[in-house]
Amino acid sequence: MEKLDVDIFNNILETTNKLYANKAKELNDKEEYFRNTLRKALYPNWKIFRKETRKWITLGGIFxxxxxMYETKNDEGKITRFTYYHDEKLKQISNCKYDIDNLKLAVKFYLENSKIPSNLKQLLPSKQLLNYYLDKLKIKEKFRKWKY
Incomplete structure (x- = not known):
C-alpha cells in the first residue's frame, strides 16, 4: 500500500483548485484566440484599445x-469603445468578481447566521458587500416571498 502524504495545514482545496484553474486557462485561451485570430477575420475594423485582467474569486482560489477592450470608428470618425465578452462566464464576472458558488455559500452562512470558517473568509464577500449583492440580485425579496 502506498503512503498517503497529506498536508493538513494547506487550506487549498486541490481538486476544486485544479478544476477552476483549467476553466480559467480555457477562458484565457479562448480570449487570446479571439483577439489574435478570429477578430481579424470577422471584425477587421475592431482595434485593441486596452488589455486588462480581472480577478475571479472562486472556492478553488483566486484566478x-x-x-x-476594443474601439471602432464610425463614418463620422466618432470612436466607440466596448468590451467584448467571448464567454458567458466573463459576462457574469463583469458585474461581480465572486463566483456564483461563493455568493450562494455566503448567503447560506448569512441566512443561517453561522460563522464563516477562517480558510473561506478571503474567498467570500464581506457582510457589507453581501448586503449589496442581496439587494442587487433581489435575494431579500425572494426570501420574503418564500417565507410568507
Whole structure:
C-alpha cells in the first residue's frame, strides 16, 4: 500500500483548485484566440484599445482572467469603445468578481447566521458587500416571498 502524504495545514482545496484553474486557462485561451485570430477575420475594423485582467474569486482560489477592450470608428470618425465578452462566464464576472458558488455559500452562512470558517473568509464577500449583492440580485425579496 502506498503512503498517503497529506498536508493538513494547506487550506487549498486541490481538486476544486485544479478544476477552476483549467476553466480559467480555457477562458484565457479562448480570449487570446479571439483577439489574435478570429477578430481579424470577422471584425477587421475592431482595434485593441486596452488589455486588462480581472480577478475571479472562486472556492478553488483566486484566478486572473484576460479581458480586452476594443474601439471602432464610425463614418463620422466618432470612436466607440466596448468590451467584448467571448464567454458567458466573463459576462457574469463583469458585474461581480465572486463566483456564483461563493455568493450562494455566503448567503447560506448569512441566512443561517453561522460563522464563516477562517480558510473561506478571503474567498467570500464581506457582510457589507453581501448586503449589496442581496439587494442587487433581489435575494431579500425572494426570501420574503418564500417565507410568507
Amino acid at each position: 486572473l482572467l484576460k479581458i480586452t
